Amino acid sequence: MKHLATGVVILLLCLAICFTSLAVLDHWTTHATSQLEQALELADQEYFDEAEALVTETWEFWRRRRGFFGMVLRHTEADQVNSTFRQLVEYAQNGCAEEFEPTCADLIEQINHLCDMEKPYYYNVL
Amino acid sequence: MFISYIRTIILYVLLIAAVRLMGKRQLGELEPTEFVVAILIADLASVPMQDIGIPLFAGVIPILTVLSIELIFSVLSVRFRPVRKFLSGSPVMLMENGKILVQNLMETRLTVDELTQHLRAQGILDLSTVQYALMEVDGKISAILDPKYQPPTAQDLQIHVDAAEMPVAVISDGVILDDQLAASGRNRAWLDKQLRHFGCTAEEVFLLTATKSGKLYLCRQEVDA
Incomplete structure (x- = not known):
């Protein structure tokens, strides 16, 4: 019975860790993408200073959580997001709407993809 | 490099703990499920050891999951014959x-x-x-x-043989094992007497075992030339 209990406890613990990390990742990626969507709207209306401030704030939000992302995501994926953030901030600073908007949309897609890859959908499992 | 080094230590400790948790059966008798588990765990550990781009949890969670499933199935195999038959088959x-x-x-x-x-x-x-x-x-x-x-046994030949006795190690690698000594019904005074008889000290002994009837086995430490 001791071994059975140990097995069940470990299995449930792993399940709890998986659900918790998914919930936290979902929450933080949703927060980041909603801010980026706001930045995209601001850039669309040519408020580049506000867009830059929002993107910088979102990037800071992302960097503060890099420990968690490092534990849960592949490092290449996390590095890719950081690299795109850096580019986005540059485009916003330079007021380049033609580069800013597609890059921002791309970054939103990347971040959504990171979260989607962790969800237990059938196409992820298979 | 440093990351691989630290991860290797973590995963090694985890694997040792996993094998200990699964018990001695895992080491001695590889039934189909145990064979699968042994291969899986080794493979799962090697991936995050070598590829530091993958999170460590990507190896730890699968190892713990496989371990827990193996523990559950091994208990169910013991308790339920159909489960045992399904997982291990029959002779x-x-x-x-x-x-x-x-x-x-x-x-x-x-x-x-x-x-x-x-x-x-x-x-x-x-x-x-x-x-x-x-x-x-x-x-x-x-x-x-x-x-x-079949070779004849003592019973077949009607020969009386003494019952086998389990020897107990009382000195191992120069260290006196007091609890084993007590378990064999002996004390330090008896041990000192035996060591004087052999002409050595406890530190010079690699292994000394004793049975209840007093039969001793002594192996001395090898001295480097």
Whole structure:
């Protein structure tokens, strides 16, 4: 019975860790993408200073959580997001709407993809 | 490099803990589920060890999951015969009363050369002397000789032999094991007397075992030249 209990406890613990990390990742990626969507709207209306401030704030939000992302995501994926953030901030600073908007949309897609890859959908499992 | 180094230590400790948790069966008798687990765990550990781009949890969570499933299934196997049969199968009779059961041999996909090889490894040359030969669930072949061909036992020869005694290690690698000494019904005074008889100190002894009846086995430390 001791071994059975140990097995069940470990299995449930792993399940709890998986659900918790998914919930936290979902929450933080949703927060980041909603801010980026706001930045995209601001850039669309040519408020580049506000867009830059929002993107910088979102990037800071992302960097503060890099420990968690490092534990849960592949490092290449996390590095890719950081690299795109850096580019986005540059485009916003330079007021380049033609580069800013597609890059921002791309970054939103990347971040959504990171979260989607962790969800237990059938196409992820298979 | 440093990351790989630290991860290797973490995963090594985790694997040792996992194998200890699964018990001695895992080491001694690799049934199908245990064989799968052994391969899986080794593979799962090697991936985050070598690829530092993958999170460590990507190795730890699968290892813990496999470990927990193995623990659950091993307990269910013990308690429920259908589970045991499903996971491990049943032994298959290969020979009976000196006759090879060809159909069963073919079902196990064992050739007659392999069968005779396994029997030879157990010291059996003449197949007609085999009463039963079975392929066990872990793939080993057990052979029982016809009693006519089995070596006689002390009982058969009506010879009285003393019961076997379990020796207890009282000194191991120069260290006196007081709890073992007490378990064997001895004390330090007795031990000192034995060491004086052997002309050595406890530190000079690699192994000293004693049985209840007082039979001793001494192996001295090897001194570097």
